[in-house]
Amino acid sequence: MKTTEQLLQHCHNIAGLTLGQLASQLKVTIPADLKRDKGWVGQLLELALGAEAGSQALPDFPALGIELKTLPIDQQGKPLESTYVCVAPLTGVTSQSWQQSWICQKLQQVLWVPILAERQIPLAERIIGTAFLWQPSASEQLALQQDWEELMELITLGGIDQIRGAHGKVLQLRPKAADSKALTSAVGANGEPIKTLPRGFYLKASFTAAILQRQFNLAEQQVKS
DNA sequence: ATTTGATCATGT
DNA sequence: ACATGATCAAAT
Numbered sequence: 001m002k003t004t005e006q007l008l009q010h011c012h013n014i015a016g017l018t019l020g021q022l023a024s025q026l027k028v029t030i031p032a033d034l035k036r037d038k039g040w041v042g043q044l045l046e047l048a049l050g051a052e053a054g055s056q057a058l059p060d061f062p063a064l065g066i067e068l069k070t071l072p073i074d075q076q077g078k079p080l081e082s083t084y085v086c087v088a089p090l091t092g093v094t095s096q097s098w099q100q101s102w103i104c105q106k107l108q109q110v111l112w113v114p115i116l117a118e119r120q121i122p123l124a125e126r127i128i129g130t131a132f133l134w135q136p137s138a139s140e141q142l143a144l145q146q147d148w149e150e151l152m153e154l155i156t157l158g159g160i161d162q163i164r165g166a167h168g169k170v171l172q173l174r175p176k177a178a179d180s181k182a183l184t185s186a187v188g189a190n191g192e193p194i195k196t197l198p199r200g201f202y203l204k205a206s207f208t209a210a211i212l213q214r215q216f217n218l219a220e221q222q223v224k225s
Numbered sequence: 226a227t228t229t230g231a232t233c234a235t236g237t
Numbered sequence: 238a239c240a241t242g243a244t245c246a247a248a249t
Contacts, residue, residue, distance in 0.1 A: 038245055039230030046230080056249080057228060072232080082240080084231055117232095165241040175242055176228095184226075197242095198227080205240080 004064055004133070010049055011113065011131035019115070020124030022048055030124050041126075042070050045113055057086075059106065066133070067110045072117035073129070077212055080117060083203040088173055090186035090199070094156050098145040101152075103171075103201050107144065110134045114212065132215050140170075143207075147171035151201075158189040160196055170207040176200030 014022055019041065023030045026047055031037040045051075051060035051068055060068040072080040086103050089096075098104050114129030136144065147168035154163055165174045177198045188194035 034232060034245090036245060037230095038232045039247080041232095042230040043247090070231080081232065084229095087228065119233095172241085174240095175244085178226095178244070178246095180243060182226085 002063075004066065007049065007061065007064065007066070007111065008131070008133065011111070014048055014128055015130045017128050018124060019044065019126045019128065022128065023124070033123055040123075041072075041115060041117070042068075045070055045128075049111075057102070059109075060111075065109050067106050068113065069110055070113045070115050071208060071212070073114045073212070074118050075116065077114070077216060079205040079208045079212065080119075082172065082174075082205050083208050084176070085201045085203060087176055088151075088155070088199045088201050090155055090160065090184060090196070091193075093152065096152070098148055101148065103148065104144070107136060112208075112211070112215075130219070134211055134215070140207075140211075143170045148201075156187060158187045158191060160186050160199070163199075165202075168204070170204055172202050172204055173199045174202055 020030060023044060026044070028044060028047065031040055034040060046060060046068060049068065052058075052062060059065055069083060071083060074080055086106055089102070111131055111133055113131040116127040116129060147170055151163060151168060151171070151173050154160065163173050165172045167173065175197050180197065182198055183195040184198040186194050186196040
């Protein structure tokens with residue numbers, strides 16, 4: 001994939017297809033459900049659109065600085081889930097600024113691919129929506145930064161075990177691990193090294209709902225003009 | 226163990 | 238009904 005234009009054109013070409021149709025074109029086998037293949041939809045779209053980064057800590061399209069995210073929605077266009085962004089660093093990040101953080105860099109340009117994915121719809125029949133490119137507005141950027149600074153302060157001051165999913169307004173910190181027994185290094189209440197459950201940053205569904213709404217309004221205006 | 230891709234499933 | 242906490246797979 002060479003340019004953003006080509007990437008968006010490619011998205012346009014697959015919009016409206018079912019996941020079954022796309023998988024069949026790519027000769028990918030379709031799991032019965034996502035219980036044991038939670039990342040299958042994301043990986044299918046990476047393959048379809050030519051994302052290169054694999055499981056490296058890089059944007060999906062490094063040359064374009066674009067991150068690809070599928071977003072499960074219902075028929076009203078509302079997100080069905082929060083959106084995972086990246087792992088939260090729990091050590092060695094005192095005095096890192098929001099602008100320097102991996103999460104900020106990842107969110108500078110996101111290619112959202114909505115998928116009509118209500119649980120009652122069989123996986124193969126779920127429909128790919130119209131993808132769009134998003135860059136955070138000034139107010140979105142500020143909201144993210146404020147939540148991030150608050151969460152990072154708690155992490156660096158040893159308050160990680162007080163943080164729960166409900167903490168942030170738009171950004172939340174939740175477990176991101178194989179199971180509840182996984183351990184990674186962090187900072188304890190007295191500054192001592194401790195082991196705790198690995199966490200990740202997630203965008204709350206209300207935040208991605210607002211992004212979708214804005215895009216919907218924009219698309220509507222373009223149709224009318 | 227860690228990062229990527231996320232959704233599952235239970236508690237509230 | 239919804240969000241939080243728990244979990245699954247592959248690549249490295």
